[in-house]
Amino acid sequence: MSAPKTTAEELRGVGLRVTAARVALLETVRDGDHLDVESIAAGVRDRVGHISLQAVYEALHALTAAGLVRRIEPAGSAARFEGRVGDNHHHIVCRSCGAVADVDCTTGHAPCLNASDDHGFAIDEAEVIFWGLCPTCSNA
Secondary structure (H helix, E strand, O other): OOOOOOHHHHHOOOOOOHHHHHHHHHHHHOOOOOOHHHHHHHHHHHOOOOHHHHHHHHHHHHHHHHHEEEOOOOOOOOOOOEEOOOOOOOOEEOOOOEEEEEEEEOOOOOOOOOOOOOOOOOOOOOOOOEOOOOOOHHHH
């Protein structure tokens, strides 16, 4: 049984240059919970010191394109990023406070939903966002 890959090895494995900022960013996203860009930037700064917001955006773009990070954009909300990738899970968003949580596939196998008319597309993923009130907001 081989040891789990380090963050640096994962970056190299997808053809990305390893930098302290990229390592810190990927680890911040994975340690967080559907973080927005400002929260990610703050986490990276806590780990490595100064980093510009532009550098965070560029690194997030590269990590998303490489499949190491997933970007979600609930309607009316800032983009959020997560380290859970490749499993076609969905999300639930609180209409009041904006909390986001993961929801495993609702039925069947990926892509979880069968389109009533696929218009000739070869569907390989379904993105579903459930909306409601989280327990804290429901009880308020």
